[in-house]
Amino acid sequence: MEQINNIQVVPCTSSNYLKPFRVLYSQNGTKKSWDFMRTHDSVSVLIFNTTSHCFILVKQFRPAVYMCEWEKNHPTPAEEKGSEAATVPEEEEEKGVAENHDHLPPASAGVTYELCAGIVDKPHLSLEEIARQEVLEECGYDVPVTKLRRITSYRSGVGVTGAKQTMFYLEVSDENCVGEGGGEPQEGELIEVIKVPLQEAMNFAYDENIPKTMGVIFSFIWFHNNMSPKYKISTNV
Incomplete structure (x- = not known):
């Protein structure tokens, strides 16, 4: 996960996941246009x-996160430089830093902490069944769909995609662990399973030095408000 090299930014002529469009419309008599991306809805699971x-x-x-960090330090957009985004020498990869603008940032610049999640691309499965599959593939826990509790759904990326994500809560035990998780290698997934102790959860959520999704922050707050009294353990708020 920590070795990123041979980066090239090329035009995306087709994709199974993203399709760009421009919508033309009138609002209160004013003609407008807006560029948006059609993509899949998704599920996420607080485990x-x-x-x-x-x-x-x-x-x-x-x-996407990595390239945002890369472009912060480069006046020329990556798509214009193409393959000029050269590989960081091996000795500098080990240092984990790029010493000038011609070098890539460390791979850690693009690493984020997230809820177990996946896109909704199987019409024959319910959201709960898709969530259950993701928990098994990414985190290695095998549980029945009846254990999934729906928290809420919301629109993410409203300025660009408008896709809906549905969030679930799931309690597991060590007995439910049947594998190491890590995702599906044949799909290009390389996932590390991380454990965050309950007592450290809120500090983790608000630590800006830990790159994470909004889903992690929101779900930890939800747990604190709805579930922590059940366990009688402080979440350090």
């Missing part, structure tokens, strides 16, 4: 291990 009293998150490299 709490009742054996060890910890949350189960996933950690993975996100190219």
